[in-house]
Amino acid sequence: MAQDPENFLILTLEGGPVVIKLRPDVAPNHVARIKELAREGFYDGVVFHRVIPGFMAQGGDPTGTGSGGSKKPNLKAEFNDVHHGRGVCSMARTNNPDTANSQFFICFDDAGFLDRQYTVWGEVVSGMEQIDALPKGEPPRSPGKIVSMKVAADVDNAAELLP
Template identity: 75%
Template sequence: MADQTLTLTLDSGGDVVIKLRPDLAPAHVEQITTLAKQGFYDGVVFHRVIPGFMAQGGDPTGTGMGGSDLPDIKAEFNAQPHVRGVCSMARSSNPNSANSQFFICFDDATFLDRQYTAWGEVIEGMEYVDALPKGEPPRTPGKILKATVSD
């Protein structure tokens, strides 16, 4: 079976293709694919973009405080290092509070290893993540135009 992917079409110029890793975080991959298929991520911005660190999105309010109506997910910390292109779940100080927000690493952030759940890796289009407007929040945040899941 081919690897399942999540494609984020960004307003910064193109498609970011993420290889999903259910082998690392099955519940997280299930939540993200469910939300993507529901259209939850369409139109959602990257509200926190820190050069050399990561781009965070997935909050429908654009504030960093919002989430989906689905229940939070229990942590699935794993051995995948947080390096450039790795996709991981954002959460509050409660390890079991991941819901819809995620981040994509710009650079190595291995201090996050085994504290945040890595669930995928960018295999195409990282230049579009690099092109996202920077800031916390950016003055004009980059946006996910559409999120689609391959079956």
């Protein structure tokens, strides 16, 4: 069965593509925001400013500091029952649950202690080795960069990348 390219992201890192399956069924507003920002080119050139081995890689801040976001309003939390396991994509936020904006993280390993406290919006379905290879640190000395992040429906050769 063909996959719907509207519900996949192609996250291109310096090492190659990462394919993320979006979960509008559990976080429709967060998925809409990620797609909107991706289509605006917001994430292109943005670094992974916090990469903790065994935990997660965080990016999506245009300032690269961990304190920035888009100019769009913050999102209301859409906590769900999806487990924070390896490859899960979730939104970063402050201590206030309704402050997710543009920053996100991808789990390296099981992080079940985050379940139902952060909004899961997707899962890496291929290319996780590219995430594993990101330079580590808080911040990394030479952080890994998002070359581009696009909705698969907007990518000519997406069909050959999708599972």
